[in-house]
Amino acid sequence: MGPCIYRFFDCSVDVAARELRRSGERVALSPTVFDCLVYLIEHRGRAVGHDELVAAVLGKVDVGDTVLRQMVRRLRQAVGDAGNQQRVLRTVAGFGYQFIAELTVDGGAEPTAAASPVLAPPTPAAPARRIGWMASALALLTLLAGAAAVLHSGRERRSDPPLPPVPAAATTDAAVLPVETAAAEQWAWVRLGLMDLIASRLHAGGLTVVPTESIVALPRDRPAAEMASAVRKLSPTRYLILPSAEHNEREWIVRLRLDADDGNHREVEARDADVTRAGQLAVDQVLILLGRPPSARAGEQVSLDERTARIRAAILTQNLDTARKLIEDAPVELQRTPELRYSAAAIEYGSGHLDTAYRALESLAKDVSAESDPVLRGRLMNAMALISTDLGEAARAVDHADEAIDLLGGQREPLLLGRAHNTRGIAYSSMGRYDESSADYAQARLALTIAGDARGLVTVDLNEGILAVLRNQPAAALPLLESASRRVELLTDLTGLALAASYMTEVHLLLLDPVQALAAYDHATLKLEGLHDPVTRNNLDYAGAVALQANGRLAEARGKFDALVRSADVANGNALKPLVRSHQAKFELGLGRSQSALNFAREAIDAIQSPSDGRVRADAWLTATRAQRDLHGGAEADAEVKRFSAWADTQNNPVVALHARLAEAERAWSRNPREAIPIYDAALRQALQLGMPAYVAMVVNSYANGLLGEGDLNAASTVIGQIARWGDRDFDCALTLARFYLAAGKQDAWKKALQHARALAGERPIPIALATPPDDNPRLGSRQP
Structure with a gap:
């Protein structure tokens, strides 16, 4: 029973x-x-x-x-x-x-008993900073670049079995290079548009083809031989296909040369009055040569193919106005096709109209069922997931990505499946679900390896580096980000380069290396002349402003912060503004303007809601407690610290908890130093356990000021020893060491520490008391941490 x-x-x-x-x-x-x-x-x-x-x-x-x-x-x-x-x-x-x-x-x-081990729910680690609005800026290129590729969706494809286990390195069947053509300027679109059509039709014939985006990302003005060599280095492939298109008075002549990896060559040729039809006929010959039956095409499809190819070429070159006009000028019946509706949505995204793009995709999805076209619906779900992530709707993004993965898992579409896993990984990261994010990135890497998607694999590298930052592992993140940065530079991927530089800047700051942080920013900005995306540029400039501030270049930092606040009308400006306010609050407090610091800090605290921005919110709240103490002290300062601690207790985030504990220690010191010492000791243990130099220094510099103010040199020496190794590269650490050696009467050590502080100061003042040589019986006045 x-x-x-x-x-x-x-x-x-x-x-x-x-x-x-x-x-x-x-x-x-x-x-x-x-x-x-x-x-x-x-x-x-x-x-x-x-x-x-x-x-x-x-x-x-x-x-x-x-x-x-x-x-x-x-x-x-x-x-x-x-x-x-x-x-x-x-x-x-x-x-x-x-x-x-x-x-x-x-x-x-x-x-x-369960038939196999049960996985415990993952415990979220501490987010270090925003992820959705930066990582998705790169991932969403898959929506923009793939706009016209729906032409060869599941309606032409048989249902294949699931993909086999993925080897460590996979060889694709083919890579298609840009079309060589000397046709008139009006046919300039043929170079990339026909290339993409050829690649899509080969894929529809059952071949694995290097994604067009990876080819386009290579430097464009290379001879064909150099580009072919670069393609083979990025993605091992059996056949390189070198297309050419020639136009005479009567027809187009499309030739496809197949260079096999064994050194053999074959060439096919097709002629037709329509260039896309000639391209299709040439591809059919290639498929027959390779033992693959060509896909059947209806004659009336040619007009759509040409227009889609032209739109695709415009999108690949980020000429969105041209792409939009091509759609607007199309006959109404073509505008209603899934191909052009998807392209229109991608153009809206590329123009920064995320809500409009989402609604357009949502409308199209109502007309595409899982039964009628699972591949196209899977693509739509992934695009909607990407935009949802960018809009801060991570839970909705996961739902869409779940459906995309379910739909694509049984199709032979490793490129789309890999992108869907990458999308879900980004969404999980923004929710603090890092174990699940890591698993998705691993699946994305396997699928994109099969697909030969060099650009997609770089995206995964970047996202895994960012994930290490979010998990408070900057030392592990740095080599991942540096490797990805070198590869996106090779691919001339400006968005990827800006993203990598943004996080490399942050990692160097966490490692207390502000000079290298600024160098990473400067290196990227020299190469980003063609970057037109204001969101990505602003994100990088935010990281650069923080690096400038850490290097004492205060006027430049303030100028960048002010400019970023003024740009709040651009996409994602509202997400960026509170992060800027957090740093402006610290800026103002350092200049002794406590009320202004408190105002900026409160604005940041009220506006920052994302779990991935928890550290920035905690930093703003620590600044607010310090400003409140300077302004009012007493009950108001106590209340501020209590509010901060109550919020921190809800976050399950060790970095947030550390900031709150430091606020408690500083407030306790103002009442009774003996009461504060065990709180400081606990904070220092926590910072050492996290292992990030920036957080160790944050606690030590505060704790040491209090101990030195009380004249407790023995205790101070034990605490300050934790930061001695960074005294030659971090200004605050250099000041603390100089203050200690001054109090201890160690003149040579004091001179060396002071020399480091002056070299690192930039526009930051050196306290007059520290510039006075130590006498025989040095004493420092009482100082609040």
């Missing part, structure tokens, strides 16, 4: 009542999804195959895999099971699914 109620995690399944509850709340499920759950539970001792599950739940076997994947996806959502985490359902690749959660049964039955 069947059991009454199954229980696992926070879920209960009442079979008799046909009811699923989660955390005590009833979850609405369709009958088929509920039956699917019960069947998997009752057969939990083994994996259940696709056909068996469909037959048991739906009562028939002639149902596509897409329907089953959608049903399982809804089931996972209902029980809180992420597809890559798989605490409840395990996907058995190429076969089916297995229920694996530990189970109890009402009525005292013994728990059933």
